[in-house]
Amino acid sequence: MKIALATRNAHKLEEIHAIFDFQDLEICSALDFPDLPDTLEDRDTFEGNAIKKAQELCDATGLMAIADDSGLEVDALDGAPGVYSARYAGEPCDYTANNEKLLRELADKKNRRARFRTVIALCRPGKEPLTVDGKCEGVIIDVPRGTNGFGYDPIFVPDGYDQTFAELPADVKNKISHRANALAEASRHWKEIFQGLDAG
Template identity: 40%
Template sequence: MLKVLLASRNAGKLREFSELLPHLQFVLWPKDAPELPETGAFFQDNALQKAEGARAWWNEHGTEPVDGVLADDSGLCVDALWGGPGVLSARFAPDLSDYRLKNQRLLSLLPEVADRGARFVCVLAYLPSSGPPFTVSGSVEGSLAQEHRGEGGFGYDPIFIPQGHTRTFGELPSDIKHSLSHRARACAALKERLA
């Protein structure tokens, strides 16, 4: 079993990665470790930045050996907002700490007659202990709900309705979400590469 440093403190992501990649043993990004950089213009840039920053810090301060580093950059891209918040999804509405409020604000930006099309995108960067880094990605098309619905998942899940469904990711059971989400598709691609 590969032991992998997960370059994130996001509890929701950790839970999903543990469920989607049960063959990996995750080492968590420590609470006393620095915030990782996210200054890229694209999801791939940010994922690679985070993975490289995490590996550099771990090489100096890590408490155990790892076989690789995994970093994720993901976000919600809304057609009516010209693809926003996109790579800024995690930093959208920084004055609000609660995602229910962030979701309300995001929905309030849409004109009433706006196209509600949206997609979730996830890019994973993997840096093995030796060898070059690589990235894989996944996305899922859908639309935005009129309001925050459901308490499952995390982040923007309660306002995103995946294509072919009437319930949001916040309402769908996790097994259905894990069969079609952006993160599930990126993890499936990662499994293939690691195999």
């Protein structure tokens, strides 16, 4: 059984490999198909983007494919940056600029509640897409802290912790993150598919 991961993001690949037990699956990624064009992420939901990415890779390779779409939802900003998290400050993706823009927009806000959210889509040839999602609740702080991780990690403190995602050891973050929770759901719901036991 072979599965393709619809990402060329080295950080994301590292996290997924560290978190998820793919059992006896042979894993490849979009990096193994350099001629495939990037998916245009033009859907207005995480679910829509994840399904589109997985379906395009599945169609192009004939393999079972998994894709995720993730982002930060901030309550005081009505869920923004949401699906625009990676390029919140504009093109190209600039993590520092994204963080600076977010902190500027929250400067006069008392409500700092936010969550990281991940939706994972599984597409198989001739089958309807399946999705699971996970989230990690927390707060946005005023000043970035830490050098681990990427994206909004330096300004996000998960509930129950005093450190930001960028300060926490990778093994701790990988147990509590939105992606960890979504992958746990994927493992639980799709175990038979990954083991080749579910032909339906």
